[in-house]
Amino acid sequence: EPEVTQTPSHQVTQMGQEVILRCVPISNHLYFYWYRQILGQKVEFLVSFYNNEISEKSEIFDDQFSVERPDGSNFTLKIRSTKLEDSAMYFCASSTRETQYFGPGTRLLVL
Amino acid sequence: QKEVEQDPGPLSVPEGAIVSLNCTYSNSAFQYFMWYRQYSRKGPELLMYTYSSGNKEDGRFTAQVDKSSKYISLFIRDSQPSDSATYLCAMKEAGGGADGLTFGKGTHLIIQP
Structure with a gap:
């Protein structure tokens, strides 16, 4: 069964550094998403992406964040100048329309 | 306001x-409702x-789903130890793929056993 994959599974970085989280969505899906889950808190929507542009973004997704689909298979989330509060689990998801399928997540720890 | 409330538990039941x-929600515009399981x-x-x-x-x-009460439920019959997990409700307003999901806390x- 096709699934969303994410790399790396864990990432440790120093405050102020840039990180890139990578995702390979399910191959026939057209919509791509990033969510985050701070430990003990809700899963929160960051951004959706369709047809090579952002469709919707939450108030969390500020200028520190950017997304890109650099080729036909990868979907990336870049976090510039990381802060301590960016420490969280980041999930990629993809869908054809209504039903979103999630990857296993990347655990980001900012020190 | 997009807000979804869910009792965090833990809920412990015998096999x-x-x-x-x-889950309860406040936004009457929500039309699409999902349940996710998270280990x-x-x-x-x-x-x-x-x-x-x-x-x-x-x-x-x-x-x-009871939209008049803004209340959704998930029932699991013949529960198994492998069902032990966190269950998240999620919802969104519009059709199509652009909308992000609003989750309960799980x-x-x-x-x-």
């Missing part, structure tokens, strides 16, 4: 029991998807 998990430190796994009001059944799982379910 074989019927489990009822619930510790893993990604959410889609269990059920329902549009608007009504019931949907899939094996041991039944999802119910209910931690423990099925005792």
Whole structure:
């Protein structure tokens, strides 16, 4: 069964550094998403992406964040100048329309 | 305001029991409702998807939506220890793929063997 994959599974970085989280969505899906889950808190929507542009973004997704689909298979989330509060689990998801399928997540720890 | 409330539990029941998990929401514009299962430190796994009001059944799982009460439920019959996980409700307003999901905090379910 096709699934969303994410790399790396864990990432440790120093405050102020840039990180890139990578995702390979399910191959026939057209919509791509990033969510985050701070430990003990809700899963929160960051951004959706369709047809090579952002469709919707939450108030969390500020200028520190950017997304890109650099080729036909990868979907990336870049976090510039990381802060301590960016420490969280980041999930990629993809869908054809209504039903979103999630990857296993990347655990980001900012020190 | 997009807000979804869900009792975090833990909810502990004996194996074989019927489990009822619930969410309430305040935004009457929500039309699409999902239930996800999340094992510790893993990604959410889609269990059920329902549009608007009504019931949907899939094996041991039944999802119910009552839009008039802004209340959704997930029932698990013949619960198994492998059902032990956190169950997340999620919802969105519009059709199409652009909308992000609004999640509840999740209910931690423990099925005792």
